[in-house]
Amino acid sequence: MATERTLQIQAISGHVGTVPGRGAHRDLEVCKLVDVTTCIGCKACEVACVEWNKYPFRETTFNNTYQTMPSTEWNYWNLIKFNEHQREDGTLMWLMRKDQCMHCADPGCLRACPADGAIVQYTNGIVDFNQENCIGCQYCVSGCPFNIPKFNSETKKVFKCTLCSDRVGAGLEPACIKACPTGCLHFGTKSEMKELAEARATQLREQSGFADAGVYDPSSIGGTHVIYVLHDAKHPELYGGLPADPQIPFSYTYWKWIAKPIGLFIALLGLLAVFFHYIFTGPKRPQPEPRDVT
Amino acid sequence: MTTSAEPYDEVVQRDFGGLGRTVVHEGELPRHSTYTRALHWTVAIFFFLALLSGLAVYTPWLFGWLSPLFGGGAMTRFLHPWFGVGFVIAWFFQFLNWTSVMTWTEADSKWLREIGRYVKNEHEVEAEYVGFYNGGQKLQFWEIVFGGAVLLVTGLLMWFPEISGRIAVAASYVFHDIAALIMLGGIFIHIYLSTVGQPGTLHAMTRGVVTRAWAWTHHPAWYRQITGRDPRADYEEARRRQTERARAIAAFEDDETKPKTERRPKDT
Numbered sequence: 001m002a003t004e005r006t007l008q009i010q011a012i013s014g015h016v017g018t019v020p021g022r023g024a025h026r027d028l029e030v031c032k033l034v035d036v037t038t039c040i041g042c043k044a045c046e047v048a049c050v051e052w053n054k055y056p057f058r059e060t061t062f063n064n065t066y067q068t069m070p071s072t073e074w075n076y077w078n079l080i081k082f083n084e085h086q087r088e089d090g091t092l093m094w095l096m097r098k099d100q101c102m103h104c105a106d107p108g109c110l111r112a113c114p115a116d117g118a119i120v121q122y123t124n125g126i127v128d129f130n131q132e133n134c135i136g137c138q139y140c141v142s143g144c145p146f147n148i149p150k151f152n153s154e155t156k157k158v159f160k161c162t163l164c165s166d167r168v169g170a171g172l173e174p175a176c177i178k179a180c181p182t183g184c185l186h187f188g189t190k191s192e193m194k195e196l197a198e199a200r201a202t203q204l205r206e207q208s209g210f211a212d213a214g215v216y217d218p219s220s221i222g223g224t225h226v227i228y229v230l231h232d233a234k235h236p237e238l239y240g241g242l243p244a245d246p247q248i249p250f251s252y253t254y255w256k257w258i259a260k261p262i263g264l265f266i267a268l269l270g271l272l273a274v275f276f277h278y279i280f281t282g283p284k285r286p287q288p289e290p291r292d293v294t
Numbered sequence: 295m296t297t298s299a300e301p302y303d304e305v306v307q308r309d310f311g312g313l314g315r316t317v318v319h320e321g322e323l324p325r326h327s328t329y330t331r332a333l334h335w336t337v338a339i340f341f342f343l344a345l346l347s348g349l350a351v352y353t354p355w356l357f358g359w360l361s362p363l364f365g366g367g368a369m370t371r372f373l374h375p376w377f378g379v380g381f382v383i384a385w386f387f388q389f390l391n392w393t394s395v396m397t398w399t400e401a402d403s404k405w406l407r408e409i410g411r412y413v414k415n416e417h418e419v420e421a422e423y424v425g426f427y428n429g430g431q432k433l434q435f436w437e438i439v440f441g442g443a444v445l446l447v448t449g450l451l452m453w454f455p456e457i458s459g460r461i462a463v464a465a466s467y468v469f470h471d472i473a474a475l476i477m478l479g480g481i482f483i484h485i486y487l488s489t490v491g492q493p494g495t496l497h498a499m500t501r502g503v504v505t506r507a508w509a510w511t512h513h514p515a516w517y518r519q520i521t522g523r524d525p526r527a528d529y530e531e532a533r534r535r536q537t538e539r540a541r542a543i544a545a546f547e548d549d550e551t552k553p554k555t556e557r558r559p560k561d562t
Contacts, residue, residue, distance in 0.1 A: 112464075114354050115367050135367040137351065138455050142463035151456070156368060249464030255471075260353055263475045270479035274486035277413070284415050284492050286507035288533040 029125045030168060031193035032177065034098045035200055035229040036239065037213075038184040041066060041080050041096040048179035049078035049100075052164065072099060074150035077161035078176055081240030097228065097239040098176070098185070101148045101161035103127050105222030108248035109160075111256065112143025125190065125225035126165045131157040145221065145246030163225065193227060200229045218246050316502040323509050323520060325498040333388045334499055337438075340381035341481070347374040348474060375453045378445065385442045392435060395426055401515070402429035419529055425515040430487075437480050444473040507532065 012019055046068060050057060055075040060068050067082045083095040107127045110119040118133040119140065129140075129149070136156035140149045149158045164174035172178075173187040186193060197215040204213035214233025217223050228242070236242035314328035326334070347370045350361040364370040401423040409430070411417060420428065427435075448466035451458040458466070488495045494508040509517040510525035517525040 114351050116354055116358060133367070135351070135371040137371050137452075139463070139467070141455055142460035144460070147460075156372065249461060251464045251468045255468050259468075260471065261356075263471060264353060264356070267475040267478040267482075270482040274482050274491065278486070278490060281413070281415050283490060284511075286494050286505055287419050287511045287529055288507075288536050 027189035027191045028123055029190040030163070030225060031125070031188060031190040032103075032163065032174060032226045033186040033188075033193040033197050033229070034226065035184040035186070035197075036095065036097050037200075037204060037208075037210075037229060037231055038182050039080070039096045039098065040182055040184075041082060041094075042181060043068065043080055044179040044181055045098060045176035045185065046076070046078050046080060048175040049161075050076065052167070052175035053077070053162075071147065072150060072160075074152040074159040077101070077159070083238060083240050085238050093231070095231075095239050097242065099146075099240060100176075100226065101127065101163065102146050103163050103225035104246075105224065106248065108143035108145055108221070108252060109140035109149055110143075111248055112139040112252040114139060122165065124168070126163045126168065127225075128162050128165050129158060129160060131155075131159070134158055139252075143248055143252050145243055145248065147241075190223075190225065197227055197229050201233070204229070204231065216242065218243075220245050220247060318503050321506055322503040323506060323517075324502060325504045325509075326502045328502065330391060331499055331502055333384055333391055336384040337381065337388050340377055340384060341477075344374060344377040344381050345474070345478065345481075347377055352471065352474070375449060378449050382442065382446050385438070389439055396432050396435045398429075398432060398436075399425075401425060402432055405429035406433075419511045419525070420514055422514050422526070424513055425519070426513060428513070434480055434484055438477060441473040441477045441480075444469055445477075448473070 008024070009019055009021060053075075058069075058073060058076055061070060063070060065082050068079060069076065072079045078098065078100045081095075081097045081099050083097075085093045085095050087093055103125055104127065105125065107119070107121060109129075110121055110127060113119045114137060115133050115135045118130055118135070119127065120130065121127045134157045136151070136158070138149075138151050138158060140158055141147075141151065149160045151158050164172070164176075167174055177185045177187040186196060188196075194215070194217065197217075201213045201215050204210040210231040212232045212234045214230060216228035216230055216233060216236055228236075228239075230236060230239060232238060236244050314332075316324050316326075316328060318324050346360050347364050349357040350364070350367070350370050351374065354361075354367075358367075361367045361370040364373050405412070405421070405424060406429045408421070412420075412428075412430070448470040451462050451466040452470065455463045488499070492512065494505060495512075498504045506517070506521075506528070509521075510529050514525035517523070517528075
C-alpha cells in the first residue's frame with residue numbers, strides 16, 4: 001500500500017540515532033471483536049446503533065425472550081440474540097450474541113449484486129452499501145450466509161450495518177463499541193483483535209473450564225472483519241444460528257463470472273449462424289422462383 | 295397425413311372472427327386470424343421488453359446501457375417482472391390457441407430426421423407430409439412454452455425472496471438465465487426464417503395471408519387440406535407456365551431485335 005506510506009518519515013535532519021518508526025507497517029484492516037462470554041445483554045449497542053444512524057426506534061416483538069425482535073431489520077442493524085442452552089451436565093447457559101454484518105473478506109452480497117456501485121468493499125475490510133445505486137433486486141439477501149441485508153419494501157433499497165464507516169473514516173470507533181459498558185466489544189486492526197481473541201480463548205480454555213472455547217473467524221469466506229470469542233466454538237449454531245461453515249451459493253461464484261458470458265456467447269452464436277446461413281445458403285423463396293440466368 | 299388445422303381455423307374464426315378483418319386477395323390464402331396475430335405480437339412485444347430489461351440486469355457490465363431505456367437500474371428491475379407478467383398472460387392464451395395445431399406428430403419426427411436438407415435448402419418444395427406447421431416451428435413453439443414455464447416459476451421465486459428463501463433464489467436465477475438464453479438463441483432463428491430467410495412469410499403474421507406459391511412450397515399438406523388441390527401438381531403447373539412465358543418473351547424479344555427485312559409477315 002504505497003499510497004498510505006508516503007507520509008511516513010524516511011530521514012530527519014540533524015537527528016541523533018535511527019529514525020523513529022522507520023519501516024513500521026500498520027495493518028490497515030479493521031476488525032470488531034465480540035467477546036460473547038462477557039456480554040450481559042444490556043442492548044446499549046442496539047441503542048447506540050439506532051441513535052448514530054438516526055433511525056427511529058421501531059416496534060419490538062415480544063416472543064417469550066429478552067430478544068428485541070426476531071431478526072435485524074432494514075433500520076435496526078444490530079441485535080443481541082438471546083438463547084438458552086442446556087449443557088450435557090444439565091446446567092443452563094444463557095448465550096447472548098451481538099448479531100450484525102460480519103464484513104466478510106469474500107462478501108456474498110457483493111458477489112451477488114448486479115448493480116454497478118451498489119456494494120463496495122474498502123481496503124480496510126468494511127463492506128458498505130450505496131443505496132443510490134441499489135436497484136432493489138435483493139440478490140444480496142440470497143448471497144449472504146448470515147441473513148444480514150434487509151429490504152425496505154417502501155424505498156425498494158437494501159440496508160445493513162456499515163461498521164460505522166463514517167466514524168471509522170474519521171478515526172473513531174463504531175458506535176456500538178463506544179456504548180458497550182462491559183468491554184466485551186473491542187475495535188482495532190485485524191491482527192490485534194485476532195491476537196486478543198486468541199488470548200481470551202486460551203484463558204477460557206485453561207482457567208474457566210470451557211474446553212471448546214475458541215475464535216469464530218470462518219475461513220470458508222476468507223475470514224470476517226467481525227470476529228467472536230465463543231465458549232463453544234465447535235457449535236456456533238447455538239448462538240442464534242451462527243453458521244459453522246458459511247457458504248456463498250455456487251451460482252454467485254462460478255455461474256456468475258464464468259457461465260454468464262459463455263452462455264451469452266453461445267446464444268449470440270445463433271445470430272452468427274443465421275447471418276452466415278443467409279450469406280452461404282441464401283433465402284428460400286416460394287417456388288417456382290424466377291429462373292437462374294447462368 | 296392430415297393436421298388439425300381446419301378445425302383450429304374454424305374455432306378461431308367462430309370465436310374471434312369479429313375482432314378484425316383479414317383481406318384475402320386473388321392468389322392468396324388466409325393463414326392466421328386477427329386473434330392469433332394479436333396474441334403473437336402481444337407475446338413478441340412483452341418478450342422483447344422483458345429480454346432487454348432482463349439483459350440489463352443479467353450482465354450489467356455488458357448491457358448496462360439498456361437500463362436508461364427503462365428509467366434507470368432500479369426502474370428496470372421494478373418493471374422487468376411486470377413485463378414478465380404481461381408476457382405470461384399472452385403466452386398462456388397463445389398456448390391455448392395453438393396447442394392442438396402444435397401437437398407433435400409422426401410427420402414432424404420425419405421432418406426432423408431430414409433437418410439437414412432443410413437447412414441446406416435442398417428441397418425445391420417441402421415434403422408432401424408437411425402440414426400447417428413443420429417440426430421446426432413446433433420445436434420453437436414448445437421451446438417457448440417450456441421456457442416460459444421455467445421463467446414463470448423461477449421468476450416468481452426471485453420476485454418474492456422473503457417467501458422462497460435464499461437458496462431458492464440463488465438456484466432460480468441460474469435456471470431463469472438458461473431458459474432466457476435458449477429463447478434468445480431461438481428468437482434469432484425465428485426472426486430470420488420468418489423474414490429474410492423465407493421471403494413471403496412475414497405477411498402471415500401481419501396481414502394474415504400467404505400466397506398460394508408460399509403455401510405449396512413450405513406447407514404442402516396444409517395447401518392440399520384447404521384448397522383440395524394437389525400441391526405438387528399445382529407447383530409443376532406453375533413451373534410449366536413460367537417456362538412457357540419465358541419462352542414466349544424470349545421469342546418476342548428475339549423478333550424485335552432482328553432487322554426489319556428478316557421479319558416474318560405478321561398474321562392479320
